[in-house]
Amino acid sequence: MIEFDGISKRFPDGTLAVDNFSLRLPSREITVFVGSSGSGKTTLLRMINRMVEPTSGRILIDDEDVASLNPVTLRRRIGYVMQNSGLLPHRTVLQNIATVPLLNRVPKAEAVARAHELMETVGLDSALAKRYPAELSGGQQQRVGVARGLAVNPNILLMDEPFGAVDPIVRRELQEELLRIQRELAKTIVFVTHDIDEAFLLGDHVTILSRGGHVAQHGSPDEILSNPASEFVADFIGADRGRRALTLRQSEGRTLVVDGTGRIAGVLGAETATGPVSVGAGGRDEHLGEITLGTEAADLPDLDTSSPNSGELGSSPEAPEVDTPSPNLGELGSENEAPGVDTPR
Numbered sequence: 001m002i003e004f005d006g007i008s009k010r011f012p013d014g015t016l017a018v019d020n021f022s023l024r025l026p027s028r029e030i031t032v033f034v035g036s037s038g039s040g041k042t043t044l045l046r047m048i049n050r051m052v053e054p055t056s057g058r059i060l061i062d063d064e065d066v067a068s069l070n071p072v073t074l075r076r077r078i079g080y081v082m083q084n085s086g087l088l089p090h091r092t093v094l095q096n097i098a099t100v101p102l103l104n105r106v107p108k109a110e111a112v113a114r115a116h117e118l119m120e121t122v123g124l125d126s127a128l129a130k131r132y133p134a135e136l137s138g139g140q141q142q143r144v145g146v147a148r149g150l151a152v153n154p155n156i157l158l159m160d161e162p163f164g165a166v167d168p169i170v171r172r173e174l175q176e177e178l179l180r181i182q183r184e185l186a187k188t189i190v191f192v193t194h195d196i197d198e199a200f201l202l203g204d205h206v207t208i209l210s211r212g213g214h215v216a217q218h219g220s221p222d223e224i225l226s227n228p229a230s231e232f233v234a235d236f237i238g239a240d241r242g243r244r245a246l247t248l249r250q251s252e253g254r255t256l257v258v259d260g261t262g263r264i265a266g267v268l269g270a271e272t273a274t275g276p277v278s279v280g281a282g283g284r285d286e287h288l289g290e291i292t293l294g295t296e297a298a299d300l301p302d303l304d305t306s307s308p309n310s311g312e313l314g315s316s317p318e319a320p321e322v323d324t325p326s327p328n329l330g331e332l333g334s335e336n337e338a339p340g341v342d343t344p345r
C-alpha cells in the first residue's frame with residue numbers, strides 16, 4: 001500500500017503544487033490521478049519515488065517512510081513510465097529494457113533473457129530488439145517504455161501520461177494491453193492522465209484532482225459516475241455524459257441500445273436484465289451508468305430515417321452500423337450477439 005499522509009509541495013518559486021494531500025492507494029490495483037493541467041498529478045507521482053521531495057508530510061510504502069530510503073535504490077525498484085517513453089536514443093530496444101536491471105547488477109545473460117521475455121509481455125515482436133527508438137512507431141516506443149518500467153519486476157509502477165502522445169486507436173490498444181498485463185501481474189499502479197475516459201477505463205480507483213492537489217472526489221468509476229460529489233466533478237466528468245447515458249429499448253423483438261439523444265448505439269441479441277448494469281466491451285466492464293429497459297414499442301425514440309442508423313433496422317436482420325458516442329461501444333454493434341452484461345464492480 002502507498003500512503004500519502006498530509007503531503008504538501010511548495011516549489012522554490014513559491015508555487016504550492018500540492019496542499020495537504022492524504023490518500024491510501026491499495027496494493028495490486030490501479031489508482032488513477034486525473035485532473036486538468038497544473039492540478040499537481042505529476043508532482044504527486046514523482047514524490048512517490050523521490051524524484052520530487054515533499055515540503056511536508058510523509059509518503060509510506062508498506063508502512064515504510066520513503067524519506068528513510070536511499071532515493072537511487074528506491075527508484076530502481078519502482079517502475080516509471082512516462083509520456084514519449086523517455087527511451088535512451090542511442091541504445092537499442094533490448095538495451096533500453098535491460099539498462100536498470102544491469103545497473104542493479106543482474107547478470108547480463110539474465111537481463112537480456114528477461115528483456116526478451118518482457119518484449120513478449122508487452123506485445124513487441126522480438127525482431128525489434130536491435131532497433132533504436134527512432135526506428136519505432138510511437139505505440140511501439142510506449143510498449144518499450146512499459147517493458148522498461150517492468151524490467152526490475154517492481155511491485156509499484158508509476159505511469160505519467162504514458163499513452164498521451166499516441167493516436168486514439170493505438171492508445172486504445174495500449175490501454176487494453178495494460179489491463180491484460182495487470183490481470184497477469186497485479187502490480188500497484190499509479191497512473192496519471194488528464195483524460196477522464198482513460199481514468200474510468202483503467203482505474204480500479206480514480207482520484208479527481210483540482211488545483212493544489214485537492215481531492216475533488218476519490219472512488220471507483222461507478223461511484224463517481226453515479227454520484228458526482230460536486231458541480232466541479234460533474235463538469236469534469238463531462239457535461240455530455242447525460243447525452244451519452246444509455247438506455248435499452250425493445251423493438252421488433254430485439255433490444256436496442258439507445259443513447260440520450262435517441263441515436264442507436266448498438267443491438268443486444270439476447271435477454272438482459274433490468275437495472276443498473278455495465279456493458280462489457282473488451283477486457284474490462286465499461287462504466288456506462290444506469291441502463292433501464294423500455295418495454296413498450298411506444299417508448300422507442302427516433303426510429304425513423306432521421307436517425308442515421310435507423311434505416312437499416314427494418315430492412316436487415318443484421319445489427320445496424322453503429323455510431324459510437326461512447327468511445328468503447330463499437331463492440332456492441334459489431335456482432336449480433338449480446339456482450340457480457342453484469343452488475344457493476
Ligand SMILES: Nc1ncnc2c1ncn2[C@@H]1O[C@H](COP(=O)(O)OP(=O)(O)OP(=O)(O)O)[C@@H](O)[C@H]1O
Pocket residue numbers: 011012013015016017035036037038039040041042043044194
Ligand atoms: N519545478 C517546478 N517549479 C515550480 N513550479 C512547478 C514545478 N513543477 C511543477 N510546478 C507547478 O506545480 C503545479 C503542479 O504541476 P504538475 O506538473 O504536478 O501538474 P500536473 O497536474 O501534472 O499538470 P500537467 O497535466 O500539465 O502535467 C503547476 O502549477 C506547475 O506549474
